[in-house]
Amino acid sequence: MPIVVATIKTQPGQTETVLxxxxxxxxxxxxxDGCLLYAxxxxxxxxxxxxxxxxxxxxxxxxxxxxxxxxxxxxxDLLAEPMDVAVLEPVAMGDPAKSTL
Amino acid sequence: MPIVVATIKTQPGQTETVLxxxxxxxxxxxxxDGCLLYAxxxxxxxxxxxxxxxxxxxxxxxxxxxxxxxxxxxxxDLLAEPMDVAVLEPVAMGDPAKSTL
Numbered sequence: 746m747p748i749v750v751a752t753i754k755t756q757p758g759q760t761e762t763v764l765x766x767x768x769x770x771x772x773x774x775x776x777x778d779g780c781l782l783y784a785x786x787x788x789x790x791x792x793x794x795x796x797x798x799x800x801x802x803x804x805x806x807x808x809x810x811x812x813x814x815x816x817x818x819x820x821x822d823l824l825a826e827p828m829d830v831a832v833l834e835p836v837a838m839g840d841p842a843k844s845t846l
Numbered sequence: 847m848p849i850v851v852a853t854i855k856t857q858p859g860q861t862e863t864v865l866x867x868x869x870x871x872x873x874x875x876x877x878x879d880g881c882l883l884y885a886x887x888x889x890x891x892x893x894x895x896x897x898x899x900x901x902x903x904x905x906x907x908x909x910x911x912x913x914x915x916x917x918x919x920x921x922x923d924l925l926a927e928p929m930d931v932a933v934l935e936p937v938a939m940g941d942p943a944k945s946t947l
Contacts, residue, residue: 748887750851750894752932768939775941784945786849786934793851793934795896795947831853833887833894838869840876844885846896846947 746781747804748833748846749796754825763792766819773812779803782846790825797846804832847882848905849934849947850897855926864893867920874913880904883947891926898947905933 755763767785774783779799786793798804807813820828838844856864868886875884880900887894899905908914921929939945 748896750853750887750896752851752853764937767937771940771945775944780944782944782947783940784947785937785939786851787937788932788934791932791934793932795849795851831889831892831894833889833892836865836868836886836888838886839872839884843876843881843883844872846883846885 746835747798747801748835749794749798749804750831750833751794751796752829752831753792753794753820754829755791756823756825759823760787760789760792763820763823766816766823767792767794769819770812770816774807777803777807777810777812780807795846847936848899848902849936850895850899850905851932851934852895852897853930853932854893854895854921855930856892857924857926860924861888861890861893864921864924867917867924868893868895870920871913871917875908878904878908878911878913881908896947 764787774780781799782797784795865888875881882900883898885896
């Protein structure tokens with residue numbers, strides 16, 4: 746189950762506009778095959794998406810799909826720096842209930 | 847429920863050493879009051895912790911507590927750049943089951 750953390754640093758005052766792009770397209774992402782989690786968060790200078798995919802093939806299909814292309818196009822003029830997308834693996838430790846997305 | 851995403855960019859070859867610091871202290875964090883999620887992930891150049899706290903007071907207590915101090919001390923010489931800690935709010939959209947940590 747690859748975990749993805751995507752960080753979108755936004756230009757000043759543009760966080761809500763970026764969130765509206767995600768509001769428009771997150772429902773389609775949620776319906777993609779193998780999408781277990783696609784949770785959008787906001788902070789003062791950024792939007793952060795925490796994702797969980799059933800397997801690498803599902804993540805690959807999402808990465809090539811129309812919803813992500815629409816999101817990337819929608820936010821491209823609103824970024825303070827290039828989007829940072831980290832593909833990660835969970836590491837088991839401590840309490841399993843509190844260490845697993 | 848504040849969500850925290852902490853990104854630790856690691857020096858080359860040091861990711862496993864950083865993970866061992868988290869393995870030593872994550873069990874204590876999981877027992878802190880109001881810790882709902884403290885999930886550690888690894889990638890080629892980083893360790894990313896996704897956290898969920900019951901409220902701001904719980905996060906404040908964690909931020910001042912001994913477990914985080916021990917983690918910060920343990921990884922301080924292993925960082926490629928300063929640790930990035932983002933305090934975020936979840937944004938509801940789409941399928942609730944797939945948009946909430």
